Amino acid sequence: MYNIDEWKHIFKLDPAKEISEEMIDKICESGTDAIMVGGTDDVTLDGVLQLLSRIRRHTVPVILEISNIESVTPGYDYYYVPLVLNSQDKKWMMDVQHQAVVEYGDIINWDEMFAEGYCIMNEESKVFQHADCKLPTQDEAIAYARMAEHLFRLPFFYLEYSGTYGDPSLVRSISQELGHTKLIYGGGIETKEQAAVMSEYADIIVVGNALYDNPKEALKTVKVTK
Ligand code: 1GP
Numbered sequence: 001m002y003n004i005d006e007w008k009h010i011f012k013l014d015p016a017k018e019i020s021e022e023m024i025d026k027i028c029e030s031g032t033d034a035i036m037v038g039g040t041d042d043v044t045l046d047g048v049l050q051l052l053s054r055i056r057r058h059t060v061p062v063i064l065e066i067s068n069i070e071s072v073t074p075g076y077d078y079y080y081v082p083l084v085l086n087s088q089d090k091k092w093m094m095d096v097q098h099q100a101v102v103e104y105g106d107i108i109n110w111d112e113m114f115a116e117g118y119c120i121m122n123e124e125s126k127v128f129q130h131a132d133c134k135l136p137t138q139d140e141a142i143a144y145a146r147m148a149e150h151l152f153r154l155p156f157f158y159l160e161y162s163g164t165y166g167d168p169s170l171v172r173s174i175s176q177e178l179g180h181t182k183l184i185y186g187g188g189i190e191t192k193e194q195a196a197v198m199s200e201y202a203d204i205i206v207v208g209n210a211l212y213d214n215p216k217e218a219l220k221t222v223k224v225t226k
Helices: 021-028 043-053 095-104 126-130 138-151 167-176 192-199 215-219
Strands: 008-011 034-039 062-065 080-084 113-120 156-160 180-185 203-205
Touching: 021 043, 021 215, 043 062, 095 156, 113 126, 113 138, 138 156, 138 167, 156 167, 167 180, 167 192, 192 203
Parallel strands: 008 034, 008 203, 034 062, 062 080, 080 113, 113 156, 156 180, 180 203
Antiparallel strands: none
């Protein structure tokens, strides 16, 4: 339906946060390749549905990044399923996903569903604590990327610094390891300069918080990725 292989930029909207109609319009018409809806806390079916209907007034592709099974609804173009590679609890790598397939496996459209191997690098982030992660060294992070590519053959490896700007040299090292698996970078991108640096190495960059904190700058991160 869409050419995911050519995507460079995604805006991530949190269904638990307020955002104006005007800003939604600007985000959707910004030239970004897709809007991803996802968050950690207070992600409800109501929030996920409301954002979907507001984004759907535009033609931009829309992805639901699944946070919990209660908030999954039909109508999105794609569903991205996080597998947290550096979680210390198998629950976040395997069990919550397994339970979802037990319940809904008969009706899932697998063509719309993609796994993301997450490696969460910011100890201070909510998602790091929520998923009971262990901070990997750089070599360990690279090893997760190699596993995503060669063992699990995942479509995406997501280097997640949520809330803080990461280390470009690690993003570069990881990008050199990946061939078929696409590298998504997310975390702390607030300016077009920061976007340009990460976009040089990552296949796709994700901009989230800046949309709420400094929307004018956030909107400028699209152009530098093209
Ligand atoms: C969060 O990777 C995204 O899941 C984006 O991070 O909110 O820090 O931009 P920020």
